[in-house]
Amino acid sequence: MTEERLPVRKVKVTALCELCHGRKAVMKRPKNLQKLCKECFYNVFETEIHNTITDAELFKPGDVVAIGASGGKDSTVLASVLKTLNERYNYQLKLVLLSIDEGIKGYRDDSLATVKRNQAQYEMPLEIVSYKDLYNWSMDEIVACAGMRSSCTYCGVLRRQALDRGAAKLGINHIVTGHNADDVAETVLMNILRGDTARLEKSTTIVTQSTGSPIRRSKPFKYTYQKEIVLYAHYKKLDYFSTECTYAPEAFRGTTRELLKSLEAIRPSCIMDIIYSGEHLTLKPKKKKITPKYKNQKKVNDEVEVNADGSVSLNKEFKDAGLEMNRAKVSIENNASIDGAAKLSKTLEQLSF
């Protein structure tokens, strides 16, 4: 480091915003290393998201859009920015907050309190769908039976379905989520590391839709860095919740995330570069090789078993996935190998309600 040690209180010429050249720069953009002041950062941040939305034609005037809101930084910033852009560019959207209550004591109950405050702050209606109501199982109960090992996998599959159900209940067919550039790059990396080429091609698409589902999901933050989201929330003093889930994240994802963070520290553009690579990878068309087992499972799962109280039978879903859920048992999957966990996640993601 050959940097001069000048008194901090004096604003160095090099520390001025590279856009307005008037105010003091407060942040360095990881994307292009540009140094910006707060005002210019807000402007660039919001405009880039607007451009992402218009380039991908995510919305039409009059659309009702559900924001998947967890109370965390990404979805809180998403709600705030969409409200700003909707007003600034007259998207003519009706925005609704849609939250999932997984039933995790000490985590989700607290984060839902944040979402409830967001509801008032952003003047948006809020709908909360709970696992307990929908499946008659809370996440705490599932973990008590199935163990911590695959809790993230279960939870992820159930949440996706729960969001769809919540949106359907509100008559909404578009859900936006706070997945950011870091998340997308992480998914590309994970799919490469797992050799999951089937998912690799889809992992960078901004709009996704499950077959047979009328509900579209999109990621307006696809090109937005996590660092900038956190900075935006910090400078704008947005009210967000930041406690780690009580249940440990999937080890493989956690390790991939750390790898990505270490890469970003050396070369900040690598997140955009990984997404770019993911977008431009064209895989050789492969011979269809669907294992008959999965094929059959999909057919079987088309039937939905609904309990008398309107909840979906979870037992059936998990049984189809080769799992038994039984409240009497203490643990069923504690000795599942890594290989088994991957298979389980694949099977679970094939489920349709």
Added chain:
Amino acid sequence: MAIKVKVEFLGGLDVISSGVREHKLSVPLEEGEATLKDLVDYITKTIITDPKDIPVFIEDDTVRPGILVLINDTDWELEGGEEYVIESGDVFTFTSTLHGG
């Protein structure tokens, strides 16, 4: 002479300091000489409650990638990073970006 600074642990990072988000510190270091690196060493030794949590904050002898560091609300990358010379009245904000959103 001790240097009086404020240190904030945000974004869930307060778990490593018994849930305390804001720390007012009197750092026993020489003003004009002590750098942010010295402060980080001091924090590691004094504020982190459980030594097992040190890797949550430190990796390869520096602040772990994924933790955003602000010096008086300015990105530390613009202030010389660890080489920044700390002054009385400074506010250092450490925010974890590693949590789910």
